[in-house]
Amino acid sequence: MAGVQVSNVSRSFGAHKALDDVSIDFADGGFYALLGPSGSGKTTLLRQIAGFDFPDSGRIAIGGESVERVPVEKRRIGMVFQNYALFPNMSVADNVAFGLSVRGEAKATIATEVQRALDLVQLGKLGERRPHQLSGGQRQRVALARAIVTKPRVLLLDEPLGALDKALRVDMQIELKRIQREIGITTIFVTHDQEEALTMSDRIGILRDGRLVQEGPPEEIYDRPKSEFAATFLGDANIFRGDATGNGIKLPDGTTIAAGIGDRLAAGVKASCAVRPERIRIATDAGTSNGNANTLKGQVSKRIFAGNNSTYFVERAGQTLKVIVQNTGNDRLAEGQDVMLSWSPESTVLIAAS
Amino acid sequence: MMTTRILQGLGRFYIFLLLAFLYLPIIIMALMSFNVSPFYQLPFEWTTEWYASLWQNDQLIAATWNSLEIAVITTLISVVLGTAASLALYRYDFRGKKFLQALLFPPIAIPWLITGTAMLIFFFGVGIGRGLFAILLGHVALALPYVIVVVSARLQTFAPELEEAARSLGANQWQVTRRVTLPWIMPGVIAGGLFAFAVSFDQFVVSYFLATPGQTTLPVEIYAAIRKGFTPEINAVSTIIIVVSMALMLLTARFFKFGGEK
DSSP: OEEEEEEEEEEEETTEEEEEEEEEEEOOEEEEEOOOOOOSHHHHHHHHTSSSOOOOEEEEEEEEEEEETTTTTGGGGGOOOOOOOOOTTTHHHHHHHHHHHHTTTHHHHHHHHHHHHHHHHTTTTTSSSSSGGGOOOHHHHHHHHHTTTOOOSEEEEEEEETTTTHHHHHHHHHHHHHHHHHHHHEEEEEESSHHHHHHHHHHEEEEEEEEEEEOOOHHHHHOOSSSSSHHHHSSEEEEEEEOOOOSSEEEEEEEEEEOBBBBBOOOEEEEEEEOOOOOEEEEETTOTTTTTTTTEEEEEEEEEOSSSSSEEEEEEEEOOOOOOOEOOOOOOTTTTTTEEEEEEEGGGGEEEEE | OHHHHHHHHHHHHHHHHHHHHHHEEEHHHHHHBBBTTTTTSSSOOBOOEEEEEHHHHHHHHHHHHHHHHHHHHHHHHHHHHHHHHHHHHOOOOTHHHHHHHHHHHHHHHHHHHHHHHHHHHHHHHHHOOOHHHHHHHHHHHHHHHHHHHHHHHHHHSSHHHHHHHHHTTTTHHHHHIIIIIIHHHOOOOOOHHHHHHHHHHOOOHHHHHHOOSSSHHHHHHHHHHHHOOOHHHHHHHHHHHHHHHHHHHHHHHHHHHHHHHH
């Protein structure tokens, strides 16, 4: 096991800068998600760490040892591919045995280790099957067993759950997390699914256009996003844009919004405030502020009922705000109704305009 | 209802005509190789005497051995070279790759008469001259594009992540090729090999140009024998060749179909 340090790594393909001076420290034993839209460079970064591709500049270290010019077969990593990449000409057991076999391990050792890995992913009885006889979830587990049986220093997962349907994906998330805890391996996980990143990882790195936008624990990124992009890419957010007042912003129509989170900004500079939809209270009485410092009047334009909660779209000065209300049995508002929105400064993040 | 049945009947009749057109001459030739009369005379009287006398024809037998030997060696050389070339074209990007790939097709289309003439002139120019070795070189050159085209087609169905997965597990280039890539493209390699064998074994034109009277192949020998005077032995040897060639082609079709399935 080992941590991974990526320092100032850049990689261009022709004129396209796929990675632009990216530095991340992946702690030993951590579960790390690289999150970003397609083309953000997350897969390119994973391939640099794996050793399929080398950076133009910068340093990559695994367990303190520089590896940026070491080819993949010598890096002692384990990788799970998006479409599993199981060897179709081999049985499940032979797939899992492959890494040990090319290393010239003894047959008896291989058999024991393969069985242990298959048991770990709960496929102990399917060793004789061929990959095409397995379901998507089972193939996923075989790919995982094959990647960890060689006891790699780091486990790399490239959108491993992307090809599974939703219910199976949730099962596999829990399963993957359990296995990762059990063997305590440093895991780096590429995904474009923000929910997956939130539920599975200890830390998240958000990438955009080849740059690292923000990184930290999921709670921190969700509660204290440092950019509009981070706020809207990880979860939903209402964004207000205006001029900084010191501890908030003033909207163009003169309304002020107080923010309790985020760096203080010099008065007058362009800034935005981000508020999560579930932090906003909605009331029919125009005077109700629930004791919150931030209030806005608006009109419900649409309501989407989702069982345990409802999402209200509220029109206000040409902007559509999103409010999520838990289903408590009352507070069902009709479309077209005038409402008062209120939320606290502690739910408001001040963000410098980028 | 009525019209469908008529159309179906017409369709069957058409296929029957087509197959008759393809196979009737061959079937008649095969039958006549078992007929007593050397002049295609009926009634048909069963005999195997032409096969027996074929066995006594040392020249034909020697030519057959030459043909088999050359076809087998051609197959081995062109399969090894062709598979290696296909893998290189699949894995690496280099300057002029597209041009090189495009150059593989013309030899298939250029008439063998012209290829044969060109080879004859060239081999004389460089001092190789005529003979079995020249024939072998010529056949490898003819067969190689077929192998590369067939193996490359199979490689197009190969998922490149499989090689990456193998490398991530610590396999070196040779282990990746032997244990992951080759098993996948094997149907293509076998089909390519059968093509190479057929191209060599059935080759007349190029062999004719490069053969010398002592060192010749079966098709050239048959042609020479017919010119001297037709004998039913030719029917017999042709029947044997047809059976072998058709078996090879059926095998090829079988393997190549597998190539498209997975």
